[in-house]
Amino acid sequence: MRKSQWIAAAAAFLLVLVTYWGCPVRPPEFDEGFNRGPVSATGVQSLIREAHTELTPAQKATLATLEERLESQEEDSARVDLLQQLAGEWYKAGKPSISGAYAARIAEIENSEQAWSITATTFSLCLKQEGIDDKTRQFCASQAEQAYQAAISLNPNNPETRINLAVTYTDNPPPDNPMKGILMLREIEQQYPDNPKVYITLAQLALKTNQIERAAERLATADRLDPDNPDVVCPLAKVYENLGRAGEADIYARKCAALLQ
Known part of the structure; x- marks a missing residue:
């Protein structure tokens, strides 16, 4: 993918976020206990009560006004607009857990x-926050999983969403199946051997466990599939540097700089 294409893709994704708030076949695990129902009101209300102590008077007033307007609206289009504003306000307040709950209502x-x-x-961003308590982490993990599964059920042929779900499992392993995320990624790799993001993700996981050689192998595969991807080229420069492969590190460092210009 060319640099201009990456820029366009990134801009499009950011535009989607700003607009809202500032496996060809479904795997068996998605059929077991899958339920795309409303987000747990008890969990959300508990988070909102706790978060209100950290809000400024202006933020409280804005949120209260939006909630009042939401209660009086019956048209879906108007409700979606207000829910987007509420999601945006909570996101700006540093509460992606609550922002995600409003996004789920949309x-x-x-x-x-x-x-x-x-x-x-949005719920995945919640999981990346430092210092969140166990209750919030558990809430965000379960809601991220449910939302990813809902997206997959609507388009089972999109590997990107399935990769993101697998990453959620690796970041927050289910207690009864800690290897679930890794196993999912391996299945996706078999089903989509030409998708570079699979290998980028596997390389990132390898780096987390200091498996630098394995990361280099995964990134090299991704580089063959997508040679002008900065998400591949730039990490390869660092990996080769850590492995003492100075010549290759220099080549990829130069290429990385050129791609980022």
């Missing part, structure tokens, strides 16, 4: 792959 109305993917991404 997804329940629109029931589209894009809406569920945005919901899942």
Whole structure:
């Protein structure tokens, strides 16, 4: 993918986020206990009560006004607009857990792959926050999983969403199946051997466990599939440097700089 294509793709994704708030076959595990129902009101209300102590008076007033307007609206289009504003306000307040809950309400109305993917991404951002408590982490993990599964059920042929779900499992392993994310990625690799993101993700996981040689192998595979991808080229430069392969590190460092210009 050319640099201009990457820039266009990134801009499009950012535009989607700003607009909202500032496996050809479904794997068996998705059929077991899958339920795309409303987000748990008890969990959300508990998070909102706790978060209110950290809000400024202006933020409280804005949120209260939006909630009042939401209660009086019956048209779906108007409700979606207000839910987007509420999601945006909570996201700006540093609460992606609550922002994701409002995004989920939008997804329940629109029931589209894009809406569920945005919901899942928002909850995934919650999981990347430092210092979140176990209750919030558990809430965000379960809601991210549910949203990713909903998006996959609407488009089972999109490997990107399945990869993102697998990453959620690796970041927050289910207690009864800690290898679930890794096993999912290996299945996706077999089903989509020409998808570079699979190998990029596997390389990132290898680096987390200091398996530098394995990371180099995965990134080299991704580089063969997508030689002008900065998400491949730039990490390869660092990996080769860590492995003491100075010549290759220099080549990829130069290429990385050129791609990022």
